[in-house]
Amino acid sequence: MKPLLYALLGLPLLFSGRLYAQAPPVHFVNTLMPQPQSLTVSDGWLPVTSAWTVSLNGSENALLKSATNRMLTRLESMTGVELSRDLQQPAQALVSIEIKDSSLTMPALGIDESYTLDIRAGKVQLQAANVFGAMHGFETLLQLVQASGDGFSLPFVHIQDAPRFPWRGLLLDPGRHFLPVDVILRNLDGMAAVKMNVLHWHLTEDQGFRVESQRFPKLQQLGSNGLYYTQDQIREVVKYATERGIRVVPEFDMPGHSTSWFVGYSDLASAPGPYHVEYQNKIYDPAMDPTRESTYRFLDSFIDEMTTLFPDDYIHIGGDESNGKQWKENPSIQHFMQQHNLKDTAALQAYFNARVQELLKKHHRQMVGWDEILQADLSPDVVVQNWHGIEFLINSARQGHHGLLSKPFYLDHMYSAAEMYAADPVPADAGLTDAQAKLVLGGEACMWGEQVTGLIVDSRIWPRTAAVAERFWSPANTRDTQDMYRRLQVESLRLDALHLTHLSGPERGLRQIAGSEEGAESLSVLASVLQPVDFHERYAEQHTSQRTPIGHLVDFVHPDPPMKEALAAMVETYLHSTDPAEHKNALAALESLFQSWVSSRPALDQLAVDHPFIAEMQQRREQLPRLGLLGLESLGYIEAKQHPSAAWLDQQxxxxxxxxxxxxxxxFVVLDPLNALLDNISATK
Amino acid sequence: MKPLLYALLGLPLLFSGRLYAQAPPVHFVNTLMPQPQSLTVSDGWLPVTSAWTVSLNGSENALLKSATNRMLTRLESMTGVELSRDLQQPAQALVSIEIKDSSLTMPALGIDESYTLDIRAGKVQLQAANVFGAMHGFETLLQLVQASGDGFSLPFVHIQDAPRFPWRGLLLDPGRHFLPVDVILRNLDGMAAVKMNVLHWHLTEDQGFRVESQRFPKLQQLGSNGLYYTQDQIREVVKYATERGIRVVPEFDMPGHSTSWFVGYSDLASAPGPYHVEYQNKIYDPAMDPTRESTYRFLDSFIDEMTTLFPDDYIHIGGDESNGKQWKENPSIQHFMQQHNLKDTAALQAYFNARVQELLKKHHRQMVGWDEILQADLSPDVVVQNWHGIEFLINSARQGHHGLLSKPFYLDHMYSAAEMYAADPVPADAGLTDAQAKLVLGGEACMWGEQVTGLIVDSRIWPRTAAVAERFWSPANTRDTQDMYRRLQVESLRLDALHLTHLSGPERGLRQIAGSEEGAESLSVLASVLQPVDFHERYAEQHTSQRTPIGHLVDFVHPDPPMKEALAAMVETYLHSTDPAEHKNALAALESLFQSWVSSRPALDQLAVDHPFIAEMQQRREQLPRLGLLGLESLGYIEAKQHPSAAWLDQQxxxxxxxxxxxxxxxFVVLDPLNALLDNISATK
Known part of the structure; x- marks a missing residue:
């Protein structure tokens, strides 16, 4: 029986994923993230069916084969359509995949990541320069799949795509709080989904040395409290990343941020030990001794060992926040500085950097460091990662240095997706020449680890980082913030499908605090309008350390939660739409939302009796219903065209x-739109 | 400032987990699962504070130290109270932990798992025979923590506890669908939480050989499609299990269910190859050749290798569903049977079992097998695992065999927790002597893998398995089903806190199908009243195979969902409570629930337009609002004491x-209570 007959006979289209019917979705809704360089849509839809066949030109590339299988598996689990893994000849295949250079098996800075994707009647054609471009094409293909009651289909499109910047990174920091391997792996999946290509792995900190060294085993044995990645695990991560077109750039922070090295090897330090692994969040004094040859012999051997684990051309040496205190207090180091005409500790650090760079060169690695390393005589082939402000990046480009932008993308600062999206690594008004602009390689979203654990880190990274990824990939003029937010909501669910826990983690957290699913629903009314304070504010309030237990309400509210944009849009429509129906709908939606805040009180009060983590949110619990009332009353005045008393207005x-x-x-993330409502009300004179 | 002052001054008790105040919860609510052997509660509460100190008598036992640290970490993340890890002398410590025998570092069948736990003013005292009893005590301790707005506290109790049965297992079957290591690990956490102590790991199947053999590498290389556990991973699982007091009993199914062995080693089979890994769910013919000495030489060497990975005394050899077809068709095997006077294939299998048992003995292992192995001359020290029905178990006990009960605990049969809870490994009416009853070692919940993947397996196992665990642990007279369900709800959230995905997985699934969080809420109205059909019914409807994509609505509904018990209880209260207030509340709750079913229609219709997995649920979508109407109208007739027409009644x-x-x-899981409502209505005459 044909599917159409089922419909005519009124029979259920049971598991119609396999029986794709006649009526595909009629509108193409662009939810691609990041947006491609160019996209042409034409009329027509290609259904996803179990009759699909695949050809692989370049199948001798093992990465291409595994990436294709992964893509098919994801397509299957999305659609429920069983797909064959047997390869066909291109002429016979519905899906033709073709790479020009099948020899490339390791991503590297600057490789050609472009691809073209054509979908038309009976044909999907993906062409790329190499396997890594093809991987980007797969992600685009999967993002194009559209569901309707009748099945799944792909719109007829022609896409030509390539990244704007070659370095699109995410920094993960297991130094402050260790992140288990599965956290790293699932975040690599998330990165690949939005076409990011660098994992910047901040592996050493005062609070922990997280990589196994076989040559210097006391590094991890004494410097990690037992929490480190074994060499097997490192290899697993690098392999997993490589299979997704992601480079792994390890960071071994030096000369500062290095207490954990000294627990096992105190001779490396600039003051005698003993040292212990630190747990507080602050800048510590210990720094490597740049004046002793033994330091460089150690680093030479250490780097040599690390190059066997990390195949990428780049190694990050940190170089940030070295306060020079140990150097100033050590007479022998002071003597060395005089002898070598090093006028201050910055000059001594520049000397150290130059020595380390030599070692890296010897091991065929290029150096990356934070912007403190930018000194007059810094070698031009060093990449400077900016964290102090874009003006430093622009400066370093003017001086001929490669650079990366990070400062506006510090995820622990709780910037909104809109704020990060607005930041550009090469601002139009920076006045850089084309050659200087090219020195800006891209940037990195930075997930510093002081206030996150594996339990909540996904919700701090995603979905906001997808907006950053689009900034790094898409053309500079892709800047429509509202459209970005629309697509970000969709992308958030796609990342959820990849088992990132940015949605499920906070949901679990609320459930645990509330003690039941029903309680969690009540609590989520409050949680939906809050976001965590930024890193500095939290530190000031809580003095977070590595030992601070995670699990209060703050840990389960989202930075830049969907409510923020949603309420702003509703109020905007209510106040300014000229379409009466739109206006009326917005009014109804606002009334219902504000009402839910007002009626949250009894349930939240009960939860506060039951659990200290809700009891402690006393001000927020009391403010929420009052904000709801503010909203309702404001709508009342506006609708009735009445004026409240001045006292009422002052109170609000x-x-x-x-x-x-x-x-x-x-x-609270809802105050601006409430203010906007109030601004439309004037008191009686 | 003292906490009390905060309260007097009306200041918020910010992060009061650390500032435990004066008013602990007043009622002790027993949510222990499994229930202990004896429990005495007295008046008083011990607050959890950062002043807690711990002493460990037996700290030279590394497992005890790590288990204590894990317990403290869980207590911290529950309460937000930072706890010291520095050990104190018993006299100074608030928490004294003491084990008599600190030499035991490996769980084994029949060890003393008892413990006593005393909580009184200023003191927690845990005593156990060995570290594994102490682990059970830790779980009980954590289950006793009670939250209130002012903080967390433990009730004053005296608990003496020990298991009823020494073998309390969960079978996991990565053979049919591979289960990644993290799935195994988190389920070990779940098992430990409810004091289960055996992971029965079904490692080989026609559909996959899941363990790495270095002696016979073609087993996994050709027999697993690349999905197998490396020896490192096996060691990791065994270590993780050991640290939680759980034995790992591997199953290598033979002589049948063994196609995957033959892909690499066809000489083992009773018919010439070639073989390939199977993917359909059925009983296959291939079986090992029991007549060739080379088979036993292979098994000898294989078992020898496996004993280096699996330290437990027991190895499971399967032995089920060997259909004898290959044996009947092989003239040389027929000849062998005649020569050895083996009258049928069952006799040949008994011969094979005896030979394998000899090999196991040589390697110091005891044999476990499914109840097909129970033959007249079976050695008495073999453990027979029952899957055909309890009468077989009783029979085998009468014949002097050790036995395990599994049949009523087949999780894929979708029995309710109540049904499994009611089954007893030693039914009172079985008429076994005490000595015979002692031969019943316990039982196992069995999670067969045909219709589950790692994505959904947790929701098939939990929380129902906690009810099974209680059956195996608690006294035989612990049988109050309603009370079990009350505690099961709490336990479900505790398991959720351990990162089992029985709640988060289905939530993610609904979100993915519905395309948004809001859509998922609408869809959950339907999902909450459905459960998956049982294994056989699903196979009949869908012909599931290893390749069937998982992800339809059926995969995200829960077996025995909370709604089942909840509605039954509401209707029971409504119909039979003599308390007018209770009656009225039940009426209101029923009306509101039925109303939500009635009003589910538009949202579900829209979702069905948007997604084929909802479109295909056509009958269920239509029945739900009609069932809601049935409920509302029934309540109307009952309340008005009116009689509907006979036609109405027939229609319902x-x-x-x-x-x-x-x-x-x-x-549907809600039909019985609806029927009960209808039974209270009679038609007009």
Whole structure:
């Protein structure tokens, strides 16, 4: 029986994923993230069916084969359509995949990542320069799949795509809080989904040395509290990343941020030991001794060993926040500085950097460092990663250095996706020449580890990092923030399908605090309008350390939660739409939302009796219903075209001002639109 | 400032986990699961504070130290209270932990698993015979923690506890669908939480050989499609299990269920190859050749290698569903049977079993097998695992064999927790002597792998298996089903805190199908009243194979979902409670629930337009609002003491009968209470 007949006879289309019917979706909705360089859509849809066949030109490339299988598996689990893995000849295949250079098996900076994707009647054609471009094409293909009641289909499109920047990174910091391997792996999946290509792995810190060295085993044995990656695990991560077109750039922070090295090898330090692994979040004094040849012999051997684990051309040496204190206090180092005419500790660090760079060169590695390493005589082939502000990046480009932008992409600063999206590694007004602009390789979203564990780190990274990834990949003029947010919501669910825990983790957290699924629903009314305060504010309020237990409400609210944009859009429509129906719908939606805040009170009060983590949110619990009332009453005045008393207006402004304070480790994300409502009301004269 | 002052001054008790205040919870609510052998509660509460100190008598036992640290970490993440890891002398310590025999470092069948736990003012005292009893005590301790707005506390209790049965197992079957290591590890955490102590790891099947052999590498290289556990991973699992007091009993199924062995080593089989890894769910003919000495030489060497990975005294040899077909068709095997006076294939299998048992003995292992191995001359020290029905188990005990009960605990048969809870490995009416009863070692919940993947397996196992665990641990007279369900709800959240995915997995699945969080809420109204059909019914409807994609709605509904018990209880209260307030509340709750079913229609219709997996649930989508109407109208008739027409009544009965059919791979779980409502209505005469 044909599918159409099922429909005519009124029979259920049972498991119609296999019986794709006649009516595909009619509108193509562009949810691609990042947006491609060019996209042409034409009328027509290609159904996903179990009759699909695949050809691989370049199948001798093992990465291409495994990437194709992974793509098919994801397509299967999305659609429920069983797909064959037997390869066909291109002429016979519905899906033709073709790479020009099948010899490339390791991603590297600057390789050609372009691809073209054609979907038309009976044909999907993906062409790429190499396997890594093909991987990007696979992600685009999967993002194009559209569901309807009748099945799954792909729109007829022609896409030509290539990245704007060659270095699109995410920094993960297991130094402060160790991140188990599965956390790293699933985040690699997330990165690949949005076409990022560098994992910057911050492996050493005062608070922990996280990589196994067989030559210097006391590094991890004494420097990690037992939490480190074995060499097998490192190899697993590098392999997993490579299979997804992602380079792994390890960071071994030196000369500062290095206490954990000295626990096992105190001779490396600039002051006598003993040292112990630190757990507080602050800048520590210990630094390597740059004046002793033994330091460089150690690093030479260590780097040599690390190059067997990390095949990428680049190694990051940190270089940040070395305060020079141990150097100033050590007479022999002071003597060395005089002898070598090094006028200050910055000059001594420059000397150290130059020595380390020599070692890296010897081992065929290029150096990356934070912007403190930018000194007058810095070798031009060093990559400077900016964290102090874009002006430093622009400066370093003017001086002829390769650079990376990070500062606006510090995820622990809780910037909104919109704020990060607006930042550009090469701002139009920077006045860089084309050659200088080319020195900006891209940037990195940075997930520093002081206030996150594997339990919550995904929700701090995603989905915001998808907006950053689009900034690094898509053309500079792709800047429509509202459209970005629309697609970000879709991307968030795609990342969820990859088993990232940015949605499920906070949901579990609320459930645990609330003690039941029903309680979690009540609690989520409060959680939906809050976000964590930024890194500095949290540190000031809580003095977080490595030992601070994670699991309070702050840990389960999202930075830049969907409610922020949603409420802003509703209020905007309500106040400014000229379409009466739109206006009316917005009013109804606002009333219902504000009402839910007002009625949250009894359930939240009960939860506060039951659990200290809700009890402690006393101000936020009290402010929420009052904000709801503010909203409802404002709508009332506006609708009735009435004027409240001046006292009422003062009271509301006071409420918004109180609610705007950083308290209980959280910030409201709904105050701007409420302010906008109030601005439309004037008091009686 | 003291906490009390905060309260007096009206200041928020910010992060009061650290500032435990004066008002602990007043009622002790027993949520222990499994229930202990004896429990005495007295008035008083011990607050959990950062002043807690711990002493360990037996700290030279590394397992005890790591288990204590894990317990403290879990307590920290539950309470947000930072706890010291520095050990104190018993006299100074608030928490004293003491084991009598600190030499035991490997769990084994029949070890003393008892413990006593005392909590009183200023003191927690845990005593156990060995580290594994102490681990059970830790789980009990964590289950006792009670939250209130003011903080966390433990009730004053005296608990003496020990298991009823020494073998409390869970079977996991990566043979049919491979289960990644992290799935195994988190399920070990779940098992430990409910004091289970045997992982029965079904490692080989027609559909896959899942363990790395270095002596016979073609076993996994050709027999697994690349999905197998490396020896490192096996060691990791065994270590993780050992650290949680769990024995790992590997199963190498033979002589049948063994196609995957023959892909690499066809000489082992009773018919010439070539063989390939199978993917369908059925009983295959291939079986090992029991007549060739080379078979036993192979097994001898294989078992020898496996004993280096699996330290437990027991090895499971399967022995089930060997259909004898290859043996009957092989003239040389027929000849052998005549020569050895083996009258049928069952006798040949008994011969094979005896030979294998000799090999196991040589390697100091005891044999376990499914109940097909129970033959007249079976050696008495073999453990027979029952899967055909409890009468076989009773029989085998009468014949002097050790036995395990599994049949009522087949998780893929979708029995309710109540049904499994009611089954007893030694039924009171079995008429076994005490000595015979002692031969019943316990039982196992069996999670067969045909219709589950790592994505959904947790939701098939948990929380139901906690009820099975209680059956195996608690006294035989612990049988209050309603009370079990009350505690099961709490246990489910505890398992969720251990990162089992029985709640988060289905939530993610609904979100993915519905395309948004809001859509998932609408869809959950339908999902909450459905459960998957049982294994046989699903196979009949869908012909599931290893390649069947997982991800339809059936995969994200729960067996025995909470709604089942909840609705039954509501209707029971509504119909039979003599308390008018209770009656009224039940009425209101029922009305609101039925109303939500009625109003589910538009949202579900829209979702069905958007996604084929909802479109295909056509009957269930249509029945749900009609069932809601049935409920509302029934309540109306009962409340008004009116009689509907006979036609109305017939129509409702027809609806219930239609809804009771197995369709769309799902069953409604709400029909019994609806029937009970209807039974209270009689038609006009």
């Amino acid at each position: 402004k006071q409420l918004l001002s109180d609610a705007g304070k950083h308290v209980e480790l959280t910030d | 009965k027809q609806l219930l009968s239609d809804a009771g059919k197995h369709v769309e791979l799902t069953d």
